[in-house]
Amino acid sequence: MGTTGVTGKIARQDWLKPVEDTLRKGVQRAYESGGPRGRKIKNWLHGTWLGHPLHAVLTDVPIGAWTAAMCFDLVDAIGDREEFGKAADAALMVGIAGALGAAVAGLTDWQDTDPPARRIGLVHGLMNVGSVALFTGSLVARKRDSRGLGRGLSALAYALATVAAQFGGELVYGQRVGVDHSAGQKLPEDFVPVLAESELREGTPQRVRYEGVPILLVRRGNRVFALAETCSHMGGPLSEGRLIDDSVKCPWHGSQFSLEDGRVLDGPAVHPQPCLDARVRNGQIEVRKASGQPLVRTAT
Numbered sequence: 475m476g477t478t479g480v481t482g483k484i485a486r487q488d489w490l491k492p493v494e495d496t497l498r499k500g501v502q503r504a505y506e507s508g509g510p511r512g513r514k515i516k517n518w519l520h521g522t523w524l525g526h527p528l529h530a531v532l533t534d535v536p537i538g539a540w541t542a543a544m545c546f547d548l549v550d551a552i553g554d555r556e557e558f559g560k561a562a563d564a565a566l567m568v569g570i571a572g573a574l575g576a577a578v579a580g581l582t583d584w585q586d587t588d589p590p591a592r593r594i595g596l597v598h599g600l601m602n603v604g605s606v607a608l609f610t611g612s613l614v615a616r617k618r619d620s621r622g623l624g625r626g627l628s629a630l631a632y633a634l635a636t637v638a639a640q641f642g643g644e645l646v647y648g649q650r651v652g653v654d655h656s657a658g659q660k661l662p663e664d665f666v667p668v669l670a671e672s673e674l675r676e677g678t679p680q681r682v683r684y685e686g687v688p689i690l691l692v693r694r695g696n697r698v699f700a701l702a703e704t705c706s707h708m709g710g711p712l713s714e715g716r717l718i719d720d721s722v723k724c725p726w727h728g729s730q731f732s733l734e735d736g737r738v739l740d741g742p743a744v745h746p747q748p749c750l751d752a753r754v755r756n757g758q759i760e761v762r763k764a765s766g767q768p769l770v771r772t773a774t
């Protein structure tokens with residue numbers, strides 16, 4: 475996906491590449507070294523259990539807490555209300571704790587992004603690190619009875635976090651990171667023929683189209699499976715993926731989906747893959763949007 479304006483300029487800052495590569499490799503190695511447990515933790519942090527990116531949920535904590543802290547500081551400064559100053563301190567701490575959780579989840583998602591989103595994500599993350607450092611400095615200043623300095627550092631940190639949030643918005647709305655790339659595709663409501671049965675080879679994923687929408691067909695023994703072919707993670711072509719038992723692994727970032735019902739077996743995808751009913755009639759494979767009823771997938 476292209477970039478314009480400030481984000482375009484950031485995407486072209488190639489001097490950031492070594493930082494990007496080192497950090498990415500470090501995160502990947504950390505999860506790989508954890509074996510199956512590392513994989514479980516990684517999936518949990520992506521939000522595969524939630525059906526939604528966990529990072530997006532966790533970011534509400536620091537944004538909310540820091541906004542509250544700004545309001546408490548203002549009341550304290552205007553009305554000389556000490557109790558609001560203490561409330562601001564507590565809100566800052568909640569925000570910092572929330573930001574650490576959001577950072578771990580965000581870093582986990584970030585490693586599975588591609589350029590230019592990867593670079594924009596790096597800058598988004600670095601700005602947030604700077605913001606957390608300033609908020610931490612603010613807390614230290616407050617503890618040392620330099621409340622004025624503390625408030626100033628918080629205001630600076632909040633401004634930086636706001637700019638970082640703009641880059642977060644670009645990642646989601648501009649680069650479509652964390653968005654379901656398989657959503658909104660027109661799938662047939664009723665059975666329509668898409669391929670001659672004789673053309674679907676055992677164990678070889680095949681792409682067919684219905685009104686331009688790519689659909690994945692897989693034959694396993696006497697069963698035919700059908701899923702939307704565009705990977706829900708970032709739009710990878712599942713027909714070029716690898717079959718592992720009754721699942722397909724995306725060739726781009728390795729998300730694994732059950733052929734049976736499209737559920738995510740392995741991230742980074744968090745949105746299930748749209749599933750279709752498939753049947754064979756008069757030598758043709760027919761598909762329709764999954765009815766939710768027991769699936770008819772026999773190839774006889």
Ligand code: FES
Pocket residue numbers: 705706707708709710724725726727728729741742743
């Ligand atoms: S596009 Fe990323 S796992 Fe499929």
